[in-house]
Amino acid sequence: MNKQHNNQNMIQEVEHLYTSNQPNSQFLDQLERQLMREALNQSQTTKKQSWFSLNWLFNEGMKTAVSLTILTLIVGAGIWIVGQNSLSDTSLLDGAAIEYLALRKPQAGEMTLEMILLTEEESIYELGENVTAFAVSPDRDYLAYSQALEANNPETEEVFVMQLDTQEVQQITDNPITDSVAEWSWSPNGRYLLFSSYPSDSPRIVKIWDSVTGEIETIEDPYHESSAPIWGFDNNSLLFTQETESGSKQYQLFQYDFETGDQEILLNDVANGYLQWSDDYSKLVVRSGDYSQLLLLQADGSQIVLVDNIPSPPLNQFGTMILWAPDNETMSYEVKTAEDHFVYLLHADSGSQELLIDIRRDFPQFNGTFRVADWSLDGNHLLVVTGDEGYTSLEEHLFSLETGELTPLNSEFIRVQIIR
């Protein structure tokens, strides 16, 4: 045997191993014929179908959705609500070739995310079905989304990133068993995407995808027994809540600079994992260890107690209680006890609060299964999700802060995020 195996020889040998399996030629011909039949069929049907366009939405959608008087558009981090007639008002949309993302729900349980060129009223990119969440980076250059590769199977979800100008898609997570798709977030400057991985044979790994280099960096995670990380007060640091001692149930809030390795305790005695950034990353809400207070932290290090004496037990359904309004000054927050279920408005500058919804009184039909899910961009509406006891069957509504009315949203409604 020739002992001199240089790279060129190796390439030939390896190539031989991988290319010596030839397909059956009959199979190839058969598949080609099958594809051509399908292609022929497709070319005939695609001409007839305009399966989704604004025309379809207005012509066909309106027939079945007479009661749908509003179309919900999510712009930025909030929902932008316009009347059905004003959508055609191009001044709203600047008359330019504006692309936007639409999260469409053809049927309950299905989500299809599309990119639509508004002025041409055509879908220019379809990310596919089973999209579970999406977020445009703060610099508007990228779209991150999670998508289940199998319908209704969260274990097959992966996170993808698409460069919006080229529509180049990259899969970020690569292991549905270990990579968590629930814990991803853009950095404040939009350059990095943070996510966690949970290998079966080692502690949690924190990974950061860098949009500039396209590489995924695995960073040291000194708090692997802690809450999932979120971004810190800059683009180089992460925040975690961690037990002071194992089993103590007493938590501290840490900031960890992954560039320098510096660690800093920002707060003692906080609730585990209860951290909520305003959309502009200027203010952070933290909950006290006994769940009775909401604390506000700002980048300058100042802390104020926003709310004292929150009744127990805390609301923990869906994990989120605070929702920042688009003005980055107002929040909605829910308080649910055995007897009551309230939604309050809370003002960050003064700490003042006002009762917005008394759910058991105003909407007794939902028997307490009522959750505020998002704000409209103009701050005038809330997206509300209701459901049965187990939240297995969800319905969406819009709550008007002005009138206090709850309007059901048709299942065809779309959420749209303008990206240009």
Added chain:
Amino acid sequence: MQTLSTWLTNQTTDKPVLHKPTVQVMVRQAQADPTAFAALYRHYVLDVYRYVFSKVGNHMETEDITSQIFMDTLHKLPTYRERGNFPAWLFTIARRRIADFYRQREQLADLDYTYVVDNMPPLLAHVAQTELQSQLADLIHQLPEEKQEWLRLRFAGGLSYKEIGKLVGKSTAAIKMGMNRLLKQLASELEVQA
């Protein structure tokens, strides 16, 4: 019409090297007229077939999966937007289909996915014709799955370093250097065995 098998027989090499603009034209034509998909199919079917075979190890299942991949590709092609990386897009579909196959097999066999992967047959050993190739096949089988995947994508799938990088989430340079090191490592281990 010339059938694919005749076309294949007439090929002196595995497949013609097409420049990116040519592939782009083929994609655009197929988008405008799905019946023009045949050109893309013919250009990539061997790469896809070999890649699938290198993952599943038998012709019957490879044929099933390859059919699904091209049917998916045909259906999704209208949504594809030219970014100069059609092969990476095609192999993304291929990888998903193969992942589906393993998930289904796992469900059928009621086995843990890791167990299935760990106990996959050393596929390359089937095709080794010389002692050297047998040894090489064994060495490749002992590599971490990630590195085996690089080799499959490169040598069975015929992908460029850039395309592999896109698929596995690494930079082109990282793949190029990693592949170079990998081949050197294999050569070195073969020499030790010899």
